[in-house]
Amino acid sequence: MPATDKTDRTMTSVTAQEALDFHSQGRPGKLEISPTKSMATQRDLSLAYSPGVAVPVKAIAEDPATAYDYTTRGNMVAVISNGTAILGLGNLGALASKPVMEGKSVLFKRFADVDSIDLEVDTENVDEFVNCVRFLGPSFGGINLEDIRAPDCFIIEQRLREVMDIPVFHDDQHGTAIIAAAGLINALALTGRDFKTTRLVCNGAGAAAIACVELIKAMGFNGENVILCDTKGVIYKGRTDGMNQWKSAHAVDTDRRTLTEALEGADVFFGLSAKGALSTEMVLSMAPKPIIFAMANPDPEITPEEVAHIRDDAIVATGRSDYPNQVNNVLGFPYIFRGALDVRASTINDAMKIAAAEALASLAKEDVPDDVAAAYQGNRPRFGPQYIIPVPFDPRLISAIPIAVAKAAMETGVARKPITDLSDYAQQLSARRDPIASTLQRIYERVRRQPKRIVFAEGEEVQMMRSAIAYANQALGTAILLGREEQMRETAEREGIDLNRAGIQIVNARLSKRVGAYTDFLYARLQRKGYLFRDVQRLINNDRNHFAACMVALGDADGMVTGLTRNYSTALEDVRRCIDAKPGHRVIGVSIALCRGRTVLVADTAVHDMPTAEELADIAEEAAGLAKRLGYVPRVAMLAYSTFGHPSGERSERVREAVKILDKRRVDFEYDGEMAADVALNQRVMEQYPFCRLSGTANVLVMPAFHSASISTKMLQELGGSTVIGPLLVGLDKSVQIASMSAKDSDIVNMAAIAAYNAGT
Ligand SMILES: NC(=O)C1=CN([C@@H]2O[C@H](COP(=O)(O)OP(=O)(O)OC[C@H]3O[C@@H](n4cnc5c(N)ncnc54)[C@H](OP(=O)(O)O)[C@@H]3O)[C@@H](O)[C@H]2O)C=CC1
Ligand SMILES: CC(=O)C(=O)O
Ligand SMILES: [Mg+2]
Structure with missing residues (x-):
């Protein structure tokens, strides 16, 4: 069970009881099957079952490819384990592995809309396991092997890949390798290192470790600078004890024999072994600015607190979600399979893995949206030692990773159904994550064809600035930020927001040449409603909702968005002073x-x-x-x-x-x-x-x-x-949207897009 102490964590951990309650409450376990077709009537039954079902049966018999059209196959992955290496808990058997496998299935669905079922195969015999799985191909679009110990996992995966014509992917090997490689790319960049000269020690020489080392070598990491260790110490050329062919392939000429010796002066530590395997003395002996990926689950080789206690120049990652820098295959497998399924890839090859790693690494360098900041409990992360890799809840993953994987599959000739329109594919991917996206997709698309000028009335608010940037970045039109320029620039600088980009315009009401026109316009509307000229002057000069609404009323902007700093009805009253209902309509x-x-x-x-x-x-x-x-x-x-x-x-x-x-x-x-x-x-x-x-x-x-x-x-x-x-x-006669005071920047961008859409696309 994860520790229950909460020292210096970005997120709270969980207690053993909470974990048990979570799994037992309601329907036991973590998933259920639900039908996609209505079964309400006799007719539905006739279509779904006998006699109707005979028609797709015959079609598939005639042309097996149609199984992707008539069944769940194209979006269905099996998560299969025998429980011989459950996380870092060891061999606890097939049944005990079920909570992890159900968990993986749920993550497939949650993060990438891949349907998935867990299958626990109760044998430690490699031949029996292979024979059990090899005949399951017709049911699935892909096979995700999980928590099978080395070296059995290498043989099992190899043999299944040979006999099955769908991707067979051992997640602990390749999923982990992809994420670790992505984290490594960024950690090396942050510490001024490169693939050629950096010295890496990997503790663990099992499924995950061997795959990590193989992938980074395939990406150009100098193999001579990598030392692998296992329970017997350094894997050196000539060692015979506890060896196998996969370990031998990475044995090096060295006189170092223990992990302690191996780590002296090392730049990088990869831990894919067991809890507590890395001591503070070992960390002290590493090079300046060491990179420590303690990836054992659920408890890492060393905790970030322990490292922080003895040195402050390290970049630390773990496999857990309650510390910064989670290097965990959850960031990979849902999206990698998504991309592979969507092009009906026959396999997941090295090019697809490298593409996924590079896409992940790049994403961490981009500005972070609100949804991700929320996952960090409000501390918006910025690329740096505490944020080298996106978090699993990052909403951008679903479009960034599958597309990179799908492209690589097409380029390497393993895609059986290539995608021709990648921008359409990117939209489909976003729609999978969130049903809202499919409703909004059409709106965004239409606005892009006819971009609009939207005034963001509360322009000095950080969220408004971020939303304005996102609005302009998505090619929806010009975002006009209303407020004092100096203040805005100060905030932007502090928050790392770049306002000097195309599509952003700053308007300061006090300096605007349009103040006179807006005041006259509003005075004409309000003079018989108890307002003096100077009351109206004050509204235009001091109140951004009134100024913004007048901009829209007089055609200086196409639409407006507001709402962060005032409650809904107050903001609406402000707007209604300036804009009427459309003739014949009700607001x-x-x-x-x-x-x-x-x-x-x-x-x-x-x-x-x-x-x-x-x-x-x-x-x-x-x-x-x-x-x-x-x-x-x-x-x-x-x-x-x-x-x-x-x-x-x-x-x-x-x-x-x-x-x-x-x-x-x-x-x-x-x-x-x-x-x-x-x-x-x-x-x-x-x-x-x-x-x-x-x-x-x-x-x-x-x-x-x-x-x-x-x-x-x-x-x-x-x-x-x-x-x-x-x-x-x-x-309303003009296009205005009012966000809620708790709106996130993604909500505000949606509101702005809707305002633009209503402005007459
Ligand atoms: N963060 C992530 O995404 C992932 C993390 N992992 C973690 O990696 C670890 C290994 O998993 P996996 O590769 O699937 O398991 P395997 O059983 O395939 O391999 C375990 C390896 O760790 C070695 N090992 C165990 N204890 C020690 C120790 N104290 N010192 C040195 N080496 C040790 C074993 O050595 P020997 O060969 O001598 O027996 C073996 O080489 C687990 O903790 C797992 O949770 C795995 C996958 C993903
Ligand atoms: C994360 C994972 O797959 C493991 O620790 O085994
Ligand atoms: Mg695993």
């Missing part, structure tokens, strides 16, 4: 909730407290309009606590009345109600009302009042695991 808020692959729009989540029947009908029209603009065919449910008159009550009457109003208006979208949420969202429940006019479950939910809208979307987010975007402002 409302619509939230988009994405859950388990389903998207629903919920309205009104921002403006109307207790809408009248007339207002509810307007809300339905506005929300349906947004749904159409987002590419959905709206099916609007007018929600209430009752369904079609039962139980009756005064509050539901307003909703019923709204349906009648929509009838009179002859609107051109599907709607019905009043109905309860389960009727709207569950096909089987809806079928109990055969007269219901919705052709399927609702994708637009009009709530009877603001409180139910707000409460239900927040519950969806907190309890239902939904991602909720918005509320998006709909119905």
Whole structure:
């Protein structure tokens, strides 16, 4: 079990009890199988099973490649172990390895949307193991071998690769090697070293260690400068005790015999052995600025605290997520298989591994988005000794790594289904990570074709600056940051943000030549609403929401985003002083909730407290309009606590009345109600009302009042695991979006993109 002390960690560790509770609570274990096709009706059954299923059976028999079209094969990986080297815990058997293998399967899904199942094979006999696995090819697009001890793992992998026509990848070997190589590239760069002259000692000469050493040598590391050690000490030329052919291949001419001797003056330590194998004395004897990758799991060869206690010039990495610099194969296997599956690669070769390592290393050098900063509990990491490698929750991994792997597969001729449009592939990859992406993808794409000028009203806020940079970087248009330039530049300098790039414009309201025009414009609107000229002057000079909204109103910007420093309704009031509703429209808020692959729009989540029947009908029209603009065919449910008159009550009457109003208006979208949420969202429940006019479950939910809208979307987010975007402002004459005060920079960029999209692409 991981230690429970919390000294100087970036993240809290876990207790043994917490780990057991986590695994036993609810449904025991960590995964379940869920169908991808509806099984609601007799017809579904006929299609999914007999007789319908016979059709794809025959098609696959005729052309085996169609298995990728009609079955799960193309996205399904088996995680297979016999439990002979479970993490660094040793040989605890196949059954005991199951929590780790279930874990790997879950990580495949979570990080790269690869479906996966764990298979524990209860034999230590190499032939039996190979014979068990070799016939499983038809079920899977790839085989991930895990926690099988050396040297058995080398023989098993080699033999399976020979007889199977799908990638067979021993993760402890190659996954680990890829991540360690990526970390090494960056640690060498940070300490001014190179592959030719650096001296490396690797403790452990098993699966992970041999693969790490082989990969870095394949990448150009000088083999003469690498010493391997195992439980018997240094692996030197001529040693006979405890040797095998894989160790012999890396034996060197040296008179050093122990790990202690080997490490004297060494630049790099790779630990792929066991807890506590590296002593502080050994660390003291290493060269200046030593690089120490203590990768044994769950407990490293030495802890970062122990190293920090004796020297302050070391770069330290471990395999754990509760220290900085996690060098762990979780950063690799999900994405490597993603890329390999997507081109139907027949194997995962060295070129694909090196491409993955290089892509990972480069990513660590880029500016870090909010989601990653959150994984560091708010301490935004910057490339340096404490951040040489991205963290597993880095949302950029899903697009960066698979694409590098897929390209390398195509270049080396092992891709059976090459990808022609890589930019389209990059978008598909992002969409896999987060269902929001597929909804937003279209918006981003359209904005890119017609870029827009968006004013980021709270330009002095760091998140606004980061979002503006991201907006400009993604070629969405010009990001106008509103605020005092000097302040902004100071903050930017401190935060390492580069404002001197194309697509960024800074506007200081006080120095702007447009102050007069904005003041006149706003005074004309407000003079009969109790505002004196100098009140309006003050609003324009001192209040960035008013200035920004006037910029948009008078065409100096196409859209605006705000919300970080004021609550939603205050920001909306600011904007409404400057911008009206679009003629014939009503301003409302619509939230988009994405859950388990389903998207629903919920309205009104921002403006109307207790809408009248007339207002509810307007809300339905506005929300349906947004749904159409987002590419959905709206099916609007007018929600209430009752369904079609039962139980009756005064509050539901307003909703019923709204349906009648929509009838009179002859609107051109599907709607019905009043109905309860389960009727709207569950096909089987809806079928109990055969007269219901919705052709399927609702994708637009009009709530009877603001409180139910707000409460239900927040519950969806907190309890239902939904991602909720918005509320998006709909119905304004000009394009404005208000982010929530807790918005991350990625949320703000989304809001800015939506503002740009609404500005008339
Ligand atoms: N961070 C990561 O992503 C990963 C970390 N690992 C970690 O690496 C370690 C090894 O795993 P793996 O290669 O799969 O296991 P193997 O069983 O294949 O290899 C273990 C190797 O470690 C050596 N060893 C064990 N204890 C010591 C010690 N005290 N001093 C020197 N050498 C020792 C063994 O020596 P001998 O040959 O003499 O028996 C053997 O060469 C584990 O702790 C595992 O958790 C593994 C994969 C990924
Ligand atoms: C991380 C991993 O695969 C291991 O420690 O075995
Ligand atoms: Mg492992």
